[in-house]
Amino acid sequence: MASPGQNYDHLLDPISGYDGMHDLQFRGSVESTEDNHRGSLMSLNANGNVQPGMSTVNAMPMWAINASDDLDVAGGTAWGAGAQPLYRADSGNIAGQTLATDNTTVLRRQVACFVATGGYELVTTEFNPSSNYQENNPLVSYTVVGGEATDSRPKGWVDVTALHAGETVPLDETIVGVVSRVNTALGSGIRKEVYNQSVIQFWPVYLPARLA
Amino acid sequence: MLNADVRSRNENVINSLRSDDPMISKEAQEGVNDYLRLRAREDGFARRIQPPIPVTPADLDRQVDTVKPVIVKDVEPDTPAAYGVPFGAVPMNHYIDAPRYRVMFDRVMSHRFIADVANLLTYDMDIRQIFNDLMLKDILAEEDRKYMAVVNTVVGPQYEGTNTNNQAAVNPRVDEVGAVGNITVGPMSRASLAHSMKGLPSTNRHLNPAVGLINNITIWDIVALDRTEIGGDLAEELFRNGFAERQVMGLRWFITIKTDLVPTNVVYHFAAPKQLGDFYTFEDVTVSTKHENYLWEMFCYEMIGATVKNSGGCCRSEFINPASVEWDDIA
Numbered sequence: 299m300a301s302p303g304q305n306y307d308h309l310l311d312p313i314s315g316y317d318g319m320h321d322l323q324f325r326g327s328v329e330s331t332e333d334n335h336r337g338s339l340m341s342l343n344a345n346g347n348v349q350p351g352m353s354t355v356n357a358m359p360m361w362a363i364n365a366s367d368d369l370d371v372a373g374g375t376a377w378g379a380g381a382q383p384l385y386r387a388d389s390g391n392i393a394g395q396t397l398a399t400d401n402t403t404v405l406r407r408q409v410a411c412f413v414a415t416g417g418y419e420l421v422t423t424e425f426n427p428s429s430n431y432q433e434n435n436p437l438v439s440y441t442v443v444g445g446e447a448t449d450s451r452p453k454g455w456v457d458v459t460a461l462h463a464g465e466t467v468p469l470d471e472t473i474v475g476v477v478s479r480v481n482t483a484l485g486s487g488i489r490k491e492v493y494n495q496s497v498i499q500f501w502p503v504y505l506p507a508r509l510a
Numbered sequence: 511m512l513n514a515d516v517r518s519r520n521e522n523v524i525n526s527l528r529s530d531d532p533m534i535s536k537e538a539q540e541g542v543n544d545y546l547r548l549r550a551r552e553d554g555f556a557r558r559i560q561p562p563i564p565v566t567p568a569d570l571d572r573q574v575d576t577v578k579p580v581i582v583k584d585v586e587p588d589t590p591a592a593y594g595v596p597f598g599a600v601p602m603n604h605y606i607d608a609p610r611y612r613v614m615f616d617r618v619m620s621h622r623f624i625a626d627v628a629n630l631l632t633y634d635m636d637i638r639q640i641f642n643d644l645m646l647k648d649i650l651a652e653e654d655r656k657y658m659a660v661v662n663t664v665v666g667p668q669y670e671g672t673n674t675n676n677q678a679a680v681n682p683r684v685d686e687v688g689a690v691g692n693i694t695v696g697p698m699s700r701a702s703l704a705h706s707m708k709g710l711p712s713t714n715r716h717l718n719p720a721v722g723l724i725n726n727i728t729i730w731d732i733v734a735l736d737r738t739e740i741g742g743d744l745a746e747e748l749f750r751n752g753f754a755e756r757q758v759m760g761l762r763w764f765i766t767i768k769t770d771l772v773p774t775n776v777v778y779h780f781a782a783p784k785q786l787g788d789f790y791t792f793e794d795v796t797v798s799t800k801h802e803n804y805l806w807e808m809f810c811y812e813m814i815g816a817t818v819k820n821s822g823g824c825c826r827s828e829f830i831n832p833a834s835v836e837w838d839d840i841a
Contacts, residue, residue, distance in 0.1 A: 302575035369578040370616040374660065374817065386611075390664065390787060390819040392656040393614035401770040404659045 306493050307423070308335035310361055312412060313499070314419035322416035324348075328366040328407040336365045337422035338454030339439040339474060340411050348409065350454030351440045352472065356506040359439060359474035360411035361420055362454075370394060371407050414502035419478055421497045426457040431487025431498050436461055436505075437475035456498075473505035554650030555766050556657035559721055559780050560789040560816065570792075571612075578614065581790060581815065585609040611819060613788050618652050619811035620645040627806050638808070642797060645810040649795050651768070653814065658771045660818045661778065665691035665826040671835035678840070687713035687822040689837045695827045696834040698731035698775075700739040702827075705834050707759055709779055709825030712837035717822055719779035722761040725772045729753045729765050731829065775830050781823040789816040 312321075326348040328334060334350040341357035343349050348360070364371045373394025395406045412418055425431075437456045451457065456474060479499040481489040491497045571582040587608035623641050630637055666681040667673075669690040678685035689712040695702040710717045724732075733753050737745040753765065761779075766772050780786055793813040800807050818824060825837075 305575065305577045369576055369580060369612070369614045373614055373616065387609075388612055388614065390660060390817040390821075391612070391614045392653075392660050392814075392816045392818075393616040395656060395659050396652065397655040397659045397771070401655075404663070 304493070306491075306495065308337055308365065309421070309423050309491070309495065309497070310337035310363060310412075311421040311491075311497075312418050313421055315417045321418075322413050323363070323410050324360055324413050325408055325410045327405050328371075328409055330406075332453070333366045334362050334409070334454050335424055336362055336368075337424040338362045339424065339456055340409070340454065341439075348411065350452075352474075356472055358504060359414040359472070359502065361414075361422065361502065362409050362411050364409040366407050366409060371409055373406070412502070414474055414504045416502065419499065419501050420475075421491070421499045422456070423491075423495050423497050424452075424454050424456065425488075425498050426451055426455050427488065427496055429458045431458050431477045431480070433477055433480050433487070435459075435477040435487070436473045437477065437500055438471040439474050456500075469505065469508045472507045473503055475500040475502045551644070551647045551651075552767050553647065554653045555723060555764050555768070556654050556816070557650070557789065558764050559657075559723065560783050560786060562789045562791045562794075562814070564794065565790045565792050569790075579792065579813075579815075580615070581613040581788075582610055583613060583788065585611060585819075611817070613790060613815040613817055615790070615792055615813050615815035617811055617813050618649055618656075620648050620809050622807055622809040624805060624807040627801070627804050630806065641808065645797070645808075646795055649810050649812060653816075654766075654768060654771055657816065657818070661824055662826075664818050664821045664824055665778075668692045668694065668826075668828065669835060669839070670694050670832050671839070672832070674841070676840045683821050684840045687715055688840065689713040689822075690840060691821070691824070692826040693828070693835050693837060694830055694832055696829065696831060698728075698735070698829045700735060702829055702834060703732070703759065703777075706777055706779065706827035706829075707761075709827060709837050710781055710822065713822040715785075715820070715822035717781040717785050717820075719761055719825075720782040721780045722758075722763045723772055723778040723780065724763060724765055725769045725774060725776070726765050726767050727769060727774045728776065728829070729763070731775075732758065775828055777827050777829070779825050779827070781820065785820055786823040787817040787819040790814065 324342075326342065326346070329343060329345065329347040329349040332349045334340060338350045338361070339352070340348045340350055340360045340362050341353045343353035343357075350362075352359070366372065369388075371394050372388075374388045374391025394408070395404055397403065398405050412420065435458045438459045439456050440451050440453055458477070459471060459473070461469070461473075477487045477498060478501050479489075480487045487498050488496050489499070565581065569581060570579045573580060585608060587606070590604055623645070664683065666683045667675040669675040669692060671694070674680050675692075676684060676690050681690065683689075683691050689709070691709065693709075695705045707719060710719050730753075733748045735745065735748075740748075753763075756763070772778065791812065791814050793811075795810055795812045797808060797810050
């Protein structure tokens with residue numbers, strides 16, 4: 299039997315700027331074909347749902363407070379053809395679902411997100427661990443389509459990029475954040491959290507791409 | 511221009527609202543309260559079908575891989591059938607086991623209502639208390655929406671006799687309980703009403719319905735049943751007084767105004783709560799209010815966990831043509 303993971307394996311920690319009951323949030327249903335961890339970069343897609351990664355190159359970035367498989371998010375959605383519902387441990391729960399305003403469509407898997415335009419400093423586990431992160435490095439995320447190497451990365455990760463001052467088209471991807479702290483001993487923006495998870499720390503920003 | 515008395519009363523209301531003393535705050539409810547009602551609202555029917563049970567942290571079960579609160583419950587076990595044997599035969603073994611499931615919790619909340627207290631002063635009605643009541647009903651309405659989202663999943667797609675919704679490949683309920691859960695029974699009559707009652711007994715769990723859920727439009731089709739169908743005394747009583755809460759065909763009938771959740775011509779039947787599922791309130795509806803300088807705000811929230819776990823515990827009948835089909839007409 300596989301050893302179960304820990305709740306903090308994937309995390310989002312708003313270490314500064316979090317205003318409790320009045321912070322800027324967006325709540326939406328996770329696209330039915332997608333899944334996200336806590337701390338994943340999310341964006342709004344053409345279906346009105348949220349999905350991990352950038353749905354379009356200039357989508358507004360957000361960071362997921364909830365994972366799509368959290369019990370209060372996924373609830374008892376495991377129902378359908380196949381195994382009898384009785385023997386599915388979570389079927390029949392009303393948690394994580396409700397009816398949309400048309401009173402027919404069932405809304406499921408709604409997650410809350412911090413929007414990049416808010417004034418936060420965030421810590422996330424959802425980034426490309428192979429990259430080198432330094433202070434003030436801009437961060438990008440991955441779009442669903444495209445031919446770049448980064449497109450094969452898990453959607454919802456952020457990665458580092460470079461700004462080239464003075465170029466005619468300095469931005470070919472949307473900047474979603476700026477690295478805010480580096481571990482000087484390691485010379486890296488990747489540090490270990492208290493339970494040994496690798497994390498990066500950044501300020502969310504929104505600087506839309508300017509395509510050539 | 512505002513009447514001086516009214517203004518004085520509203521100042522008292524606002525002062526009461528802004529007080530930290532719960533006794534003084536209570537006085538706000540006794541202020542001016544006359545206003546034009548535009549819409550009927552009601553309490554939730556989910557809580558009547560499955561009466562809530564308050565739980566405490568001691569009732570919660572811990573999980574290793576999540577910090578989310580859950581309650582783990584056991585399900586009545588099933589057993590292989592007994593059998594006749596020749597003399598000298600010994601019994602076959604069957605290992606004792608039983609299913610269990612998780613009741614999950616999530617939060618239901620209202621919007622946060624916010625206003626400048628100066629603006630609140632200009633209302634004649636006790637607007638805090640009114641919003642308080644509306645928020646509570648909005649919370650209960652959301653409970654009903656969540657509940658019916660699951661109920662509609664459990665009963666499955668409607669079988670009309672000509673489509674394939676009686677096939678297990680289309681409708682998992684068919685395979686599990688040996689009957690469809692959502693059929694057309696023809697126009698309202700004594701016979702079609704009785705046919706709708708067969709929905710739960712037709713499953714392999716043989717439950718009896720305990721509650722009928724119907725909207726406040728369809729109920730008039732029952733009132734319209736004449737003396738040849740329901741007897742002279744009852745027909746006269748319904749004609750004179752309408753359908754006050756009463757037992758018909760041995761059921762308690764819950765009449766809802768939520769026609770968006772319980773459509774016209776539709777009746778849902780539910781088994782008794784112990785055979786149906788769960789409804790736990792970890793944190794029942796709580797009103798949070800806050801005033802800071804001249805801004806005042808309030809919202810409601812609750813934390814509940816509920817299930818419709820027994821898919822043989824509810825069914826749906828629609829009183830329309832096409833004509834009645836059988837509950838156990840499964841493919």
